[in-house]
Amino acid sequence: MTYSNARRLVEGAATLAAAAALLIVPIVASAEIRPATIVALGAVTFTVLFALRNSGAVAADRALYRSRFRQPQTRLILDFADRIGTSFTIPDLVEAIRDKLERQGDMGVILVRSNTWEIMYQSPSAAASDPKTHEILQRNFREWSEGFCFINDELALTSSNTDARGFFLNVKGFGFFVLTRLCPLIELEAFRSLHGELRIYFDRVITISDLFEVASLSKEWELIAETQRSFLPKTLPTIKKLDLAVSYRPLVNVSGDYYDVIQVDEDRTLLVVGDVSGKGLAAALIMGIIVNTIRVTQDKADLASLIRSVDSAVRDMGFDDKYTVIFLGLVDTKNRTLRYINAAMADPIIVSQTALGPRIRRLEPTMGLVGLIPLEKIDVEEMPLRTDEIILLASDGVTEVESANGDRLGETELFEKTLAQASRLGATDFVASTSGLLYSFVGDAPLKDDVTILAAKVGRLWD
Numbered sequence: 001m002t003y004s005n006a007r008r009l010v011e012g013a014a015t016l017a018a019a020a021a022l023l024i025v026p027i028v029a030s031a032e033i034r035p036a037t038i039v040a041l042g043a044v045t046f047t048v049l050f051a052l053r054n055s056g057a058v059a060a061d062r063a064l065y066r067s068r069f070r071q072p073q074t075r076l077i078l079d080f081a082d083r084i085g086t087s088f089t090i091p092d093l094v095e096a097i098r099d100k101l102e103r104q105g106d107m108g109v110i111l112v113r114s115n116t117w118e119i120m121y122q123s124p125s126a127a128a129s130d131p132k133t134h135e136i137l138q139r140n141f142r143e144w145s146e147g148f149c150f151i152n153d154e155l156a157l158t159s160s161n162t163d164a165r166g167f168f169l170n171v172k173g174f175g176f177f178v179l180t181r182l183c184p185l186i187e188l189e190a191f192r193s194l195h196g197e198l199r200i201y202f203d204r205v206i207t208i209s210d211l212f213e214v215a216s217l218s219k220e221w222e223l224i225a226e227t228q229r230s231f232l233p234k235t236l237p238t239i240k241k242l243d244l245a246v247s248y249r250p251l252v253n254v255s256g257d258y259y260d261v262i263q264v265d266e267d268r269t270l271l272v273v274g275d276v277s278g279k280g281l282a283a284a285l286i287m288g289i290i291v292n293t294i295r296v297t298q299d300k301a302d303l304a305s306l307i308r309s310v311d312s313a314v315r316d317m318g319f320d321d322k323y324t325v326i327f328l329g330l331v332d333t334k335n336r337t338l339r340y341i342n343a344a345m346a347d348p349i350i351v352s353q354t355a356l357g358p359r360i361r362r363l364e365p366t367m368g369l370v371g372l373i374p375l376e377k378i379d380v381e382e383m384p385l386r387t388d389e390i391i392l393l394a395s396d397g398v399t400e401v402e403s404a405n406g407d408r409l410g411e412t413e414l415f416e417k418t419l420a421q422a423s424r425l426g427a428t429d430f431v432a433s434t435s436g437l438l439y440s441f442v443g444d445a446p447l448k449d450d451v452t453i454l455a456a457k458v459g460r461l462w463d
Contacts, residue, residue, distance in 0.1 A: 261456075
């Protein structure tokens with residue numbers, strides 16, 4: 001029984017006791033007492049008992065509250081709610097999660113953006129970091145409206161916390177999953193309190209972000225845009241055995257997208273494509289810092305160190321809610337390999353030529369966002385490269401653009417078919433074909449994000 005139901009039961013029992021007293025007085029009264037006196041006596045008795053009922057109900061309620069809300073499991077959720085009540089940034093929230101839910105409650109947490117299902121934070125526990133868990137939760141809860149609910153052993157919706165494996169809160173466009181076996185021991189009111197505090201917290205985060213955007217509009221945008229363009233390569237380098245092309249279109253004057261192609265030595269070339277969260281001045285500043293950080297780093301073949309340098313540079317800027325997704329790919333034409341790190345970029349694509357025709361492979365993320373929280377282990381993947389393969393690096397303004405029917409370009413058969421047909425072309429024509437598909441796909445609708453398409457076609461590696 002929940003605290004609310006128990007409280008109603010106590011109040012109802014006290015009221016019934018007072019009402020019963022009013023009925024008993026006429027029954028036990030002497031026959032010699034006049035009816036008017038009996039009624040008056042009953043009314044006085046009821047009033048006295050009702051007053052006692054109020055004080056008794058208050059005392060019972062206090063005892064009930066203490067017994068319910070002093071339970072360590074419930075207290076843990078309430079303490080976490082109190083902690084985020086004094087939080088103002090995403091890192092503040094992450095620290096509260098680690099301190100209260102992970103360390104003290106051994107809980108696994110996943111924080112996502114509800115509209116894109118972009119992972120903002122995930123606990124290192126096996127359940128929370130398992131890609132299969134993310135896939136099932138996205139399938140079962142992506143369409144869930146504002147509010148909270150409980151998760152069963154199959155990671156599906158369940159109506160009660162009595163047999164729940166965890167709980168889910170959808171608040172202000174963010175999905176907050178907590179995987180824990182403690183749900184049956186937590187008072188239901190604690191979940192409501194946490195949902196309310198999260199609403200207030202995200203209101204603060206959104207308001208601060210909006211104020212910054214409004215203030216940034218007063219800047220000299222053309223000067224900012226010109227400065228930002230200076231960070232990007234004016235032309236792509238001419239590299240043996242590598243055909244390069246790019247298409248770059250900011251949504252407004254300034255962009256969060258960035259790209260670069262850096263020749264490390266005669267055989268190795270670094271490909272860079274990324275996207276800073278948000279738009280406007282902050283995104284422009286961070287984009288410039290990232291590109292410059294990569295260019296000044298001495299060992300550009302050490303991809304893990306490059307990522308750590310970018311992470312430090314972004315966090316040192318002091319914009320607590322800003323981060324970047326980024327792909328770093330080191331093309332080695334001598335050893336015929338591609339070593340890469342994909343930090344939450346929209347899936348980069350490799351188009352290969354096989355005996356059965358073009359084959360498309362997507363390079364899954366190898367790590368999460370950069371610049372949001374301190375990095376731990378960084379994995380660098382390596383794959384073989386073959387003659388005539390095309391490496392396509394595109395920002396989410398390409399793959400996630402939607403048609404009038406709500407279909408995402410990157411998820412359509414038309415997208416892969418177009419890439420396969422254009423893969424026999426040179427890099428310039430390949431990019432033009434991909435760009436043309438994008439604009440025909442959206443039709444007359446305006447674009448809603450920056451567009452960056454970088455393609456690198458591998459030449460004859462055996463010469």
